[in-house]
Amino acid sequence: MDYLTAVRTFVRVVETGSFARAADSLQLPRNTVTKLVQALEAHLRIKLLNRTTRRVSATSDGVAYYERMSRLLEEWDEVEDELARARSHPRGRLRVDMGTAVASLLLIPTLAQFHARYPDVQIDIGATDRPVDLVGERVDCVIRAGSVTDPSLIARQLGSLPQMACAAPGYLQAHGVPAHPDDLEEGHQLIRYMFAGSNRQQPIVLARDGESVTVKGRHFVSVNEAGALLAATLSELGIMHGPSFICGRHVDSGALVRVLEDWRAPAIPIYIVYPANRHLSARVRVFVDWMLELFRNSPYTLPPGAAV
Template structure:
């Protein structure tokens, strides 16, 4: 509906309520001639007379009364929608659909989501976990949290932190198969990789020529970072994951970091990704601001 159509509706409804072009014009902060033009344009477009004019009074035709009744409903719905949006801006509310990978979901979001929901009690959170590229628009996600390279450049992204990756395995695996001393030796080891992100199968190492990408593989490919952690702890193989995923097992000695002297540990960004225009939503802004400023998130990274 155009702005002109709304003005026409407002004009004829005020005329119906006041019985006067002059009073309707005053209420709408317009001149009587402007109100008359609005009604005339509306009648011309519809091809029917809506107001019966005499020298002493104005009255609605039967068609005019029908139109005004429907127009009042429409104007009320528009006002309700505006009030709802303004109320939402004042206090973020409604369903917020967030998608993230298993590592970030379990080790970062999991511990801090209760704080977020306590701060914004009118927000309902739908949290999706997927270690794959998701279609934000097609699957109707409000926000996706992703680590590393960004995909679609048409999406809106805001950096909320950064992390790095570690290559590690359990003591049991290394005792049984040996500790690889060079990146090339990884070809003889069982390396567990995440599916859906081909670049994560090429592990970067420093070399005299620059960065050397070592292709790795093994008996298991999975779309879950959590599964990789569990498999490494069980002694199945070697993995390369975000440090926030393995920080506790490394501290406890249940995993051992390897090839640290040559592993290219480049910090990578963590982004909140939104569909175009999504960053203007109050509930989305509240969520991203909360993440970017939360001390536990900063400590985890």
Template sequence: MDRFYSMQIFVRVAELNSFTKAAESLGLPKASVSTYVQQLESQVGTRLFHRTTRNVQLTNDGLAFYERCKDLLMDVEETEGMFRDEGLGVKGRIRVDMPVALSRNVVIPRLPEFLKENPQVELEISSTDRRVDLIQEGFDCVVRVGNLADSGLIARPIGEMKVINCASPQYLKKYGTPKKLEDLSGHLLVHYTLTLGGRPFGFEYFEDGKYKTMKMKGTITVNSTEAYQSACLSGLGIIQAPEVGLRDLIKKQKLQEILPKIISEPMPVSIVYPNRRNLPRRVKVFMDWLDDVIKDYINH
């Protein structure tokens, strides 16, 4: 309990940038506030503040510790009030990571409705195609597209996205429209890999009850979904991507679906979160909302 109380005092000092003001706001002697912070620094094994006669400032370690303390204190407050406040909105910060296209096209445009219902929530959204380390980087949950590795994390399946083959009209005018798998020997593929220098997978197709890949020539390799789509629009080759993200481009005749009978494996979409027994209510509420929004998008 002393450590919990020390964390509360530390957060107050950090927010007011003053031991004196923190002591006044808490109704404690300044010496007591200083003692609690010193004990906390001894417990965590690092200096949390730079102290001068005129100024109190968080160290780099102190800043990181302050962010975690705020989350922990909010979790305790939320847990203590989970029955008392069940009919009220949630509050606190939520850190989430998701692919760039999903963030830009699906989630962020719908966020005003979530924040209207939960005005005391603060969201930190990371948008990247890189596989972040959920635990090490401090995310509450992440949205992942594609097959998941066995990581010891909890996966909440949302659905699957149908993958189609596409090329731009100018590309097809130059190279012709392939009608069967064998025709691809005379075509170019836009190669995609998460890490440049890695080996691209090739063109995927289903045959004899399983998914296979065929090597194809290509003049460009990219490591982001934005660049992947842009390369296709520029006539640099064929891509295989989720149909839902290409629908508007096909409708506007900027891209054209090809080889509709040759299918690649659908891409599963999941929300992944740490194996925590007491998941903060704010995270659960956000994940439920996220589940509905993404399902609506991929099933549209």
């Protein structure tokens, strides 16, 4: 038995005083209306309706049941209407955490358009490269690069981040342009990125035509924040290797020069992550859709499934 449909049918029979009128208003066959009410009575093990050839009326138990269930149905319909309205007009506070570069270079430049589309959503952005405790810090969702292995979290891939190696023209004039990854081991300085919260450096593995090279190299400076990585590169402190969306604009402008263009590193997957047991609100859903749109339209990122 479809319990909800049976309850709605019983309520309509009481309100119309007739199985036939209830069937017409519900656009159901009369015998279906009769069977639904009978099934509901069998489920409850009480008689809800008195039936005669001329009229239908509720029993005393039926009246009590009708009063309670009609109020519940009204509340049910109100909740569904509110959710439908929230879907088209989301509102409220959205707490989201992401890396500093994603915040400053991808999201924030588009927030004016997001606000124009969803004026009642307030976004609180935590911009940090450190790991975040979603539950403990009351964050709705986080955007993070790399694999997500925590089974208590749901991770939806937004896309991936192609990588490139680049340096300032002044640095290359002083140290030369590397032709092979092995050249980075001697005569060059790397600017290394360290994962926040640890001393572990992000590995650099470059491949071309079946040949793969793991670059170690020497570094004068290492950083644990993407903005600092870019600043050090622009300051001619060495060669950086990192996501194209961080340095691509500066390569396009000529402030940086791409090197080792024939060598590729795997694109870095990036996800939006939220607790598995948390209801995904309308404001989170529209934010996810917005981020997917960013990855589709940015020349420096790839949508899910796209080849490098």
